[in-house]
Amino acid sequence: MACGGLMSAPVCLIENDENGKLHVKKEGKEILDGIHEPVVVVSVVGLYRTGKSYIMNRLAGQQSGFALGSTIESKTKGIWMWCVPHPNIKGHTLVLLDTEGLGDVDKGNEKHDTWIFCLAVLLSSTLVYNSLGVIDNMALEKLHYVTELTENIRVKAEVNQDEAGSTDFMRVFPSFVWAVRDFTLELKRGDKLITSDEYLEGSLKLKPGSSSQAEQYNLPRRCLRQFFAVRKCFVFPRPASTQNMRRMEKLTEKELDSEFLEQAKTFCCYIYNNAEPKTVTGGKTVTGTALGNLAEVYVEAIRSGKVPCLENAVVSLAKIQNVRAVEEAMQLYMIEMLNMPRLPMRPEELSDIHKIAEKKATEVFITMSFNDNDQMYHQELMGKIHNEYQDMCQQNHEASRSQCEEVREEVFVSLEKCFSDGSYLKPGGYQQYRDTLTQLTSDYRAKTHSQIMSEEVLSKYLKAKEEAGKMILQADQSLSAVEQEKEAQRLKNEILEQQKRSIEEQNQLQEQAFKDMQRTHNEHVNQIISQMEKEQERMRRDNERVLDAKLKEQGALLHQGFQQDASRMQREIESLKADMNKQETSQRSTLSKVVDGIGTAATFLLPGFIPKAVGLGMSWLSKLF
Numbered sequence: 001m002a003c004g005g006l007m008s009a010p011v012c013l014i015e016n017d018e019n020g021k022l023h024v025k026k027e028g029k030e031i032l033d034g035i036h037e038p039v040v041v042v043s044v045v046g047l048y049r050t051g052k053s054y055i056m057n058r059l060a061g062q063q064s065g066f067a068l069g070s071t072i073e074s075k076t077k078g079i080w081m082w083c084v085p086h087p088n089i090k091g092h093t094l095v096l097l098d099t100e101g102l103g104d105v106d107k108g109n110e111k112h113d114t115w116i117f118c119l120a121v122l123l124s125s126t127l128v129y130n131s132l133g134v135i136d137n138m139a140l141e142k143l144h145y146v147t148e149l150t151e152n153i154r155v156k157a158e159v160n161q162d163e164a165g166s167t168d169f170m171r172v173f174p175s176f177v178w179a180v181r182d183f184t185l186e187l188k189r190g191d192k193l194i195t196s197d198e199y200l201e202g203s204l205k206l207k208p209g210s211s212s213q214a215e216q217y218n219l220p221r222r223c224l225r226q227f228f229a230v231r232k233c234f235v236f237p238r239p240a241s242t243q244n245m246r247r248m249e250k251l252t253e254k255e256l257d258s259e260f261l262e263q264a265k266t267f268c269c270y271i272y273n274n275a276e277p278k279t280v281t282g283g284k285t286v287t288g289t290a291l292g293n294l295a296e297v298y299v300e301a302i303r304s305g306k307v308p309c310l311e312n313a314v315v316s317l318a319k320i321q322n323v324r325a326v327e328e329a330m331q332l333y334m335i336e337m338l339n340m341p342r343l344p345m346r347p348e349e350l351s352d353i354h355k356i357a358e359k360k361a362t363e364v365f366i367t368m369s370f371n372d373n374d375q376m377y378h379q380e381l382m383g384k385i386h387n388e389y390q391d392m393c394q395q396n397h398e399a400s401r402s403q404c405e406e407v408r409e410e411v412f413v414s415l416e417k418c419f420s421d422g423s424y425l426k427p428g429g430y431q432q433y434r435d436t437l438t439q440l441t442s443d444y445r446a447k448t449h450s451q452i453m454s455e456e457v458l459s460k461y462l463k464a465k466e467e468a469g470k471m472i473l474q475a476d477q478s479l480s481a482v483e484q485e486k487e488a489q490r491l492k493n494e495i496l497e498q499q500k501r502s503i504e505e506q507n508q509l510q511e512q513a514f515k516d517m518q519r520t521h522n523e524h525v526n527q528i529i530s531q532m533e534k535e536q537e538r539m540r541r542d543n544e545r546v547l548d549a550k551l552k553e554q555g556a557l558l559h560q561g562f563q564q565d566a567s568r569m570q571r572e573i574e575s576l577k578a579d580m581n582k583q584e585t586s587q588r589s590t591l592s593k594v595v596d597g598i599g600t601a602a603t604f605l606l607p608g609f610i611p612k613a614v615g616l617g618m619s620w621l622s623k624l625f
């Protein structure tokens with residue numbers, strides 16, 4: 001069972017401000033901001049005083065938490081939230097949203113209830129509708145909020161609302177669970193025992209005919225059937241005696257009705273095992289941070305008198321999330337890099353640290369980013385990481401240079417002394433100078449062989465001493481003119497040789513940088529492709545779920561003699577299939593755009609990179625399709 005590991009008690013997420021308008025509470029938003037893992041969001045809605053908060057506490061695995069009231073006055077105001085570690089899915093958070101009871105006449109603001117209902121639908125991946133008694137016509141009439149969903153929620157920004165098909169809603173709406181409380185009847189039809197799901201589906205059967213009465217009767221049923229692809233029903237008996245129910249939070253399990261406990265357990269298990277992680281259009285999984293931003297975007301639309309639109313919300317969310325994703329990924333990269341041992345270090349070591357830091361940063365970016373299909377933000381991140389890494393490499397060079405210079409000063413001190421007191425300026429002095437120089441050069445190399453700037457520092461030193469060497473040579477009267485010329489040439493060659501070594505050293509560094517870049521590209525493409533595959537898989541599953549529901553619905557309509565509705569359903573099925581084909585094609589082009597995008601960024605950062613990048617990208621694409 002879940003326990004309140006993330007939060008010891010629920011907090012308010014959305015409530016009315018002093019002007020009577022909804023707003024997102026800072027405390028709730030901050031808690032969501034800190035949750036970087038995907039969230040499974042379960043919300044409960046229903047008439048006031050029907051035990052909603054109580055059932056949510058059970059889902060949290062706690063006896064108390066969401067406040068209950070034992071009087072007739074409605075208790076919960078706005079939307080309250082409790083985030084607990086998901087009991088079944090590792091690395092996921094279960095977000096429970098308890099909402100204000102609907103239909104309290106004292107409230108005097110009918111629209112407020114409508115928005116609470118809409119927000120519960122928009123923010124959750126599973127919506128629990130809670131009611132007392134039985135599922136009869138009255139219960140369905142009280143659920144009139146579903147009939148208003150199309151007026152109060154837009155799926156697409158451009159489409160005329162009248163044209164928005166139920167498919168669009170079905171694809172983005174949560175799954176639906178009806179929790180019937182204080183259910184006292186036997187689940188039987190005729191002599192046959194039926195399941196609670198059959199009970200619900202039976203209650204959603206349409207009435208034949210086109211009279212306004214039939215239309216009115218059918219409307220909420222049609223809406224539930226058309227908007228919610230997955231529907232479940234649980235019936236609960238009364239949990240305890242009237243006396244005991246006034247102190248529900250204090251009742252031990254023994255004091256609760258055993259059948260109620262059994263049902264509550266089945267209900268919780270169903271939610272833990274079946275409630276899906278929250279996604280938005282395009283199969284993108286929503287993290288806690290994204291959920292907080294999403295709540296803000298929707299509430300802002302409602303505050304400003306607009307109809308919340310899912311497509312617009314995803315665009316706003318993408319921008320907020322992507323800017324944050326770059327910032328947080330960069331922060332993580334810097335923390336990792338600054339934790340490394342002191343510079344200088346071997347470039348391979350630095351490269352390994354960079355590799356780990358970059359992998360972690362990219363992971364953070366990928367989980368947080370949203371719809372970055374043209375890779376704009378990803379390229380920005382790559383550029384920033386590249387610049388930081390270059391900077392770090394530069395610092396490593398400088399640190400190595402200064403250590404080599406220290407060693408050089410220490411090693412060549414005796415040579416410098418002889419230069420300054422002129423002790424080589426004598427016959428035979430040149431040979432002495434040569435011997436000392438050879439010995440000290442070898443001592444220097446022994447001490448700096450692991451340093452990246454060793455040869456460059458030596459090269460600069462020898463070049464600076466070229467003139468001094470020539471003077472010593474010229475002053476050495478023991479050498480013949482021919483020997484002098486030969487030695488002068490040798491000195492020159494040695495300087496050139498040393499310069500060559502230094503260039504080779506620098507080339508090796510360049511090569512390392514190139515390898516890093518290539519590896520970075522490969523890794524980015526791999527990470528993005530695996531993330532996109534997950535999203536596409538989720539989108540495919542969502543589509544299939546909707547298609548299945550539509551085929552089932554069409555069968556039921558035909559069976560019940562609703563020819564016209566069945567034909568309309570057929571058209572919807574065909575258009576959904578066409579949509580699914582279109583999505584497959586566009587997914588392929590998005591993938592090649594991603595590979596291109598990263599390749600372009602790589603070329604921009606490191607000239608000469610493109611041929612390999614394109615080659616890699618192509619091989620990935622051919623592997624996938």
Ligand SMILES: Nc1nc2c(ncn2[C@@H]2O[C@H](COP(=O)(O)OP(=O)(O)OP(=O)(O)O)[C@@H](O)[C@H]2O)c(=O)[nH]1
Pocket residue numbers: 047048049050051052053054055067068069070071073074075076077099100101102181182236237238239245246247248249
């Ligand atoms: N009859 C009945 N009462 C219940 C049940 N579960 C809880 N209660 C009691 O009903 C009262 C209201 O419970 P809450 O969980 O606060 O109900 P709510 O729907 O959250 O109420 P609001 O927040 O006011 O909308 C409390 O005294 C609970 O102990 C149930 O299954 N049946």
Ligand SMILES: [Mg+2]
Pocket residue numbers: 052053054067068075076098099101
């Ligand atoms: Mg409540």
